[in-house]
Amino acid sequence: MAVGAGRRRPSPGLRELLRVPGGERVDLTAYDTRATPGGPGAPKDKAAALEAVARSAQRLAGLQERLYAASTTGDRRRVLLVLQGMDTSGKGGTIKHVIGLFNPSGCRIRAFKAPTPEERKHDFLWRVRRALPEPGEIGIFDRSHYEDVLIARVHQLAAHRELGHRYELINRFEQELADDGVTLVKVFLHLGYEEQRDRLLARLDHPDKHWKFSAADIDERALWPDYRAAYEVALRRCSTDTAPWYLVPADRKWYRNWAIGTLLLEHLEALDPAYPAGGFDLEKSRKRLLEGA
Amino acid sequence: MAVGAGRRRPSPGLRELLRVPGGERVDLTAYDTRATPGGPGAPKDKAAALEAVARSAQRLAGLQERLYAASTTGDRRRVLLVLQGMDTSGKGGTIKHVIGLFNPSGCRIRAFKAPTPEERKHDFLWRVRRALPEPGEIGIFDRSHYEDVLIARVHQLAAHRELGHRYELINRFEQELADDGVTLVKVFLHLGYEEQRDRLLARLDHPDKHWKFSAADIDERALWPDYRAAYEVALRRCSTDTAPWYLVPADRKWYRNWAIGTLLLEHLEALDPAYPAGGFDLEKSRKRLLEGA
Numbered sequence: 001m002a003v004g005a006g007r008r009r010p011s012p013g014l015r016e017l018l019r020v021p022g023g024e025r026v027d028l029t030a031y032d033t034r035a036t037p038g039g040p041g042a043p044k045d046k047a048a049a050l051e052a053v054a055r056s057a058q059r060l061a062g063l064q065e066r067l068y069a070a071s072t073t074g075d076r077r078r079v080l081l082v083l084q085g086m087d088t089s090g091k092g093g094t095i096k097h098v099i100g101l102f103n104p105s106g107c108r109i110r111a112f113k114a115p116t117p118e119e120r121k122h123d124f125l126w127r128v129r130r131a132l133p134e135p136g137e138i139g140i141f142d143r144s145h146y147e148d149v150l151i152a153r154v155h156q157l158a159a160h161r162e163l164g165h166r167y168e169l170i171n172r173f174e175q176e177l178a179d180d181g182v183t184l185v186k187v188f189l190h191l192g193y194e195e196q197r198d199r200l201l202a203r204l205d206h207p208d209k210h211w212k213f214s215a216a217d218i219d220e221r222a223l224w225p226d227y228r229a230a231y232e233v234a235l236r237r238c239s240t241d242t243a244p245w246y247l248v249p250a251d252r253k254w255y256r257n258w259a260i261g262t263l264l265l266e267h268l269e270a271l272d273p274a275y276p277a278g279g280f281d282l283e284k285s286r287k288r289l290l291e292g293a
Numbered sequence: 294m295a296v297g298a299g300r301r302r303p304s305p306g307l308r309e310l311l312r313v314p315g316g317e318r319v320d321l322t323a324y325d326t327r328a329t330p331g332g333p334g335a336p337k338d339k340a341a342a343l344e345a346v347a348r349s350a351q352r353l354a355g356l357q358e359r360l361y362a363a364s365t366t367g368d369r370r371r372v373l374l375v376l377q378g379m380d381t382s383g384k385g386g387t388i389k390h391v392i393g394l395f396n397p398s399g400c401r402i403r404a405f406k407a408p409t410p411e412e413r414k415h416d417f418l419w420r421v422r423r424a425l426p427e428p429g430e431i432g433i434f435d436r437s438h439y440e441d442v443l444i445a446r447v448h449q450l451a452a453h454r455e456l457g458h459r460y461e462l463i464n465r466f467e468q469e470l471a472d473d474g475v476t477l478v479k480v481f482l483h484l485g486y487e488e489q490r491d492r493l494l495a496r497l498d499h500p501d502k503h504w505k506f507s508a509a510d511i512d513e514r515a516l517w518p519d520y521r522a523a524y525e526v527a528l529r530r531c532s533t534d535t536a537p538w539y540l541v542p543a544d545r546k547w548y549r550n551w552a553i554g555t556l557l558l559e560h561l562e563a564l565d566p567a568y569p570a571g572g573f574d575l576e577k578s579r580k581r582l583l584e585g586a
Contacts, residue, residue, distance in 0.1 A: 105385060277503065281508070285506070
């Protein structure tokens with residue numbers, strides 16, 4: 001790994017490598033869910049990834065602190081990690097293992113489930129707007145407004161015309177967020193069909209994991225091709241220059257964690273937030289403290 | 294350290310040791326802020342505490358997961374850690390180092406600052422009610438409704454009569470929370486006056502910490518005896534059987550982290566949440582998955 005002038009980068013441009021080209025037809029079957037693009041080791045391996053993630057913890061937390069500090073003097077920048085993927089693709093695991101590296105004070109995590117009666121009274125972006133990170137924070141969406149073009153499309157929860165309009169509404173919404181200082185990091189956890197079966201079976205095998213399982217998960221699994229098609233449309237239409245989608249192969253948990261940690265690191269380093277100068281007289285304050293105050 | 298029948302406890306009853314007796318006069322000058330009551334080592338030392346905290350991480354996260362899992366089938370129990378203490382007493386550090394041991398998904402953290410114009414329109418408990426943990430979560434208040442009998446008392450931000458009434462309102466509120474499954478863990482971080490000076494000076498010495506400092510911090514420091522008196526009244530009047538206050542000497546950060554981690558562990562172990570049984574037919578589900586679904 002190259003060592004730069006004072007600042008190491010874990011990988012040159014994972015953002016470029018994982019970015020889904022917008023506007024073009026997306027064929028998810030062409031992406032290997034077990035792949036490890038840009039992976040840290042040579043040969044790319046688990047141990048190197050685990051080590052790299054652990055090593056990045058301090059830098060991630062340091063950048064997060066600078067981002068937060070900058071917000072105290074008016075910098076409105078913040079990061080919003082959007083996690084989408086099929087059941088068991090590792091949204092929760094990512095939060096535990098990657099977001100767990102940050103200072104929890106500055107993280108605003110929201111899991112989106114089926115809309116509540118109150119949420120249904122509003123447009124689909126209403127509940128999302130209420131869960132956005134404040135300036136200086138790292139926001140994390142476990143599922144998001146994209147459910148409204150995924151499950152909503154698969155189960156036809158809205159009129160065809162309305163659904164078709166939502167992609168454009170999402171793009172406008174995300175542009176608006178970007179204009180207000182939000183760096184969107186949209187991650188699609190690309191899981192294999194076989195791997196999902198293994199993970200669901202593992203849930204059945206462990207009584208401690210039964211609470212995570214529902215028979216409805218198998219019903220949803222039967223709709224796999226429909227979900228894939230819905231994802232393909234969402235990725236094509238909403239991977240924009242402003243807010244690109246990143247496709248992270250998700251069969252290997254160690255790769256998933258490494259890749260998302262690295263994506264966050266690259267984005268935070270690009271933001272390069274700075275500690276603000278203090279708004280006080282340093283010598284006067286020191287003197288007051290030393291002279292007994 | 295004694296090893297029990299399968300489950301180790303880090304300390305027998307730190308809850309008892311640190312609990313502030315309610316109803317009795319409290320004299321904070323009688324509590325040594327550098328003390329390490331119940332500390333883990335013999336001799337009580339930093340290395341043992343750091344090791345104990347690291348070792349407890351898995352148990353804390355495991356209990357948290359069980360608490361969350363139980364909530365998915367209707368268990369309304371949750372934990373609310375309330376952190377109070379003078380500036381620099383370590384509320385933020387506790388969240389970073391102790392709450393950082395939990396899965397961030399299940400933590401709901403709220404820092405209370407000066408009330409916003411909207412918050413001022415409501416009674417002082419309004420904003421607190423909106424920030425409560427949901428069932429299964431660990432809530433963390435960085436400052437809390439107690440500010441309304443602390444800074445509000447020191448700066449006379451409310452009428453004398455109104456202030457006097459708030460202790461009773463707080464006790465009723467906390468009883469109501471307890472009745473709804475909330476285990477309150479109220480921690481007063483007891484910092485020394487000298488130690489605060491050293492910590493404020495350290496902020497001045499490090500440009501990276503200037504953003505945490507304000508000249509107003511020194512003005513507040515000048516009101517130290519008033520704050521101490523306000524804390525003494527709050528501890529006396531609001532350390533109840535339902536929701537006792539714990540006094541944690543806070544000059545030593547390693548002790549503070551160990552003590553709060555241990556208090557949380559003891560409370561979670563007492564709750565002893567259980568993974569719920571799955572609401573599905575295990576064999577049928579397994580068969581469906583194996584037969585190609």
